[in-house]
Amino acid sequence: MKFTRKANAQWKGSGKEGKGTLTSASGVLNNTPYSFHTRFEDGQKGTNPEELVGAAHAGCFAMQLSFLLNEAGFTATTLDVAATVTFEDGNVTTILLNLEGKVPKIEAAQFQEIATKAKEVCPISKLLNTKIELKTSLL
CATH class of the missing domain: 3.30.300.20 (K homology (KH) domain)
Structure with missing residues (x-):
């Protein structure tokens, strides 16, 4: 069995102050936010x-x-x-x-x-x- 799956990331700004979104082809992730803060600091809304x-x-x-x-x-x-x-x-x-x-x-x-x-x-x-x-x- 062979198949492919696709997801996209968009990032705007610098590494620490910037923000991004993640979207998956299935729609489960739909412009889901991620950032330095959601990755390296607890309590921030978004994923990593x-x-x-x-x-x-x-x-x-x-x-x-x-x-x-x-x-x-x-x-x-x-x-x-x-x-x-x-x-x-x-x-x-x-x-x-x-x-x-x-x-x-x-x-x-x-x-x-x-x-x-x-x-x-x-x-x-x-x-x-x-x-x-x-x-x-x-x-």
């Missing part, structure tokens, strides 16, 4: 690249895990994934995927094994050049 990478990674990982669980004969009731992206000295240094899953009839060791495989084969994991950590919790 690291937040979007975290959302993309969490979503991709959860879907990949769901497919792998299905292949092993399990269906998750819920997979909650929080991605924490750490930015340090101009680099994304770590992404922590914190997974809480409800999967009927699966043993904890098998859940951990399948989750680890999902982390390794998730297309966004393979795209990123950073350390990716995984913590799992089977509820």
